[in-house]
Amino acid sequence: MESAKNQHLVPNFASMTVAQLLAALASPDPTPGGGTAAALAGAMGTSLLVMVAGLAKSKNNTDEEKTALANARAAIEPITSKLTNLADADSASFDAVMAAYRLPKATDEDKVARTQAIQSALRGATEIPLETLRACADALAHARVVADCGNRSAESDVGVAIGLLKAAAAGAAANVRINLGGLKDEGFKSATEAETARLLEPALA
């Protein structure tokens, strides 16, 4: 029953229309929020990069450039569905945090269980945007090849893609950090903050 219930709760934004997605983002409900929007903006970025990397009439590329472009396309393509899944997982993880905060706190046992549930949920709500940040940083690393070897006529598409991936990376990092603030596991906190900073620096360069 629990898994059936959870399946019902996990959203599927890829199957929504764009209009439905925008209405859901604008609604007063806390989810979907910035984490989901960031992941989907990143997915628009990777989709644009796949378009440019796959253009048939490229400029007079050398064989090396063609191979680099094909490798970049192969690396970027699966990131789109990873990011749409992370968009869903981000909302689900934040819903879990709110559900944990709503647990009873009448007895000492309640309080211990609630604190543990909140810590566990906050950890999940940190790991999901960290995964989004990793995916965006990965896409941005490959985007340089698309910018260098891609069709010149699609230059502004690459520029928009990079801008969206940078905004998505920065947004994901902000969500990692906001949820990290509520965690007590100092080892996890310092390791996660270090990875966030390490990923963000080249991503935003």
Place this chain on the structure above:
Amino acid sequence: MESAKNQHLVPNFASMTVAQLLAALASPDPTPGGGTAAALAGAMGTSLLVMVAGLAKSKNNTDEEKTALANARAAIEPITSKLTNLADADSASFDAVMAAYRLPKATDEDKVARTQAIQSALRGATEIPLETLRACADALAHARVVADCGNRSAESDVGVAIGLLKAAAAGAAANVRINLGGLKDEGFKSATEAETARLLEPALA
């Protein structure tokens, strides 16, 4: 017949599912491209701002802050549908440019007509992203109020919204400039470049 044909050609991205939109962006077809993705990223940004500006349980705002927040919400809300319409118009305007380039150029008359059609289409493909830039700059001006008076718990949502709107504004400006490069009307070019620079500076500040 012409208008019926045009109606058929104008896409409606808001009615697509997110998965269909991403597949369309990733396809080798030149449209939808960066201009459409930028406008839709901006629409995600305005939707997030509407959510935060409309949160019932705001912090202890003064009456002045509540009014400012309500005014910001009223100003931002219509920008979402403006941006989704611009996402459609951006693809249509770029399709018109490509159609103009495909016109016959066998005779001198053909060549004159083709040049005029290209200039007219490029002007349209400049005006649409300029309108996107205006809409994003407008939303960003109101976003400051949402950041200042909005619910603190939604701080990262506002941060993501501003990041997406900045990326959208920068992407729209890049599209204005790339199409402006092909135009011959020097008066329009200098006026449009001046407005683009004027809008972009505070938007990206």
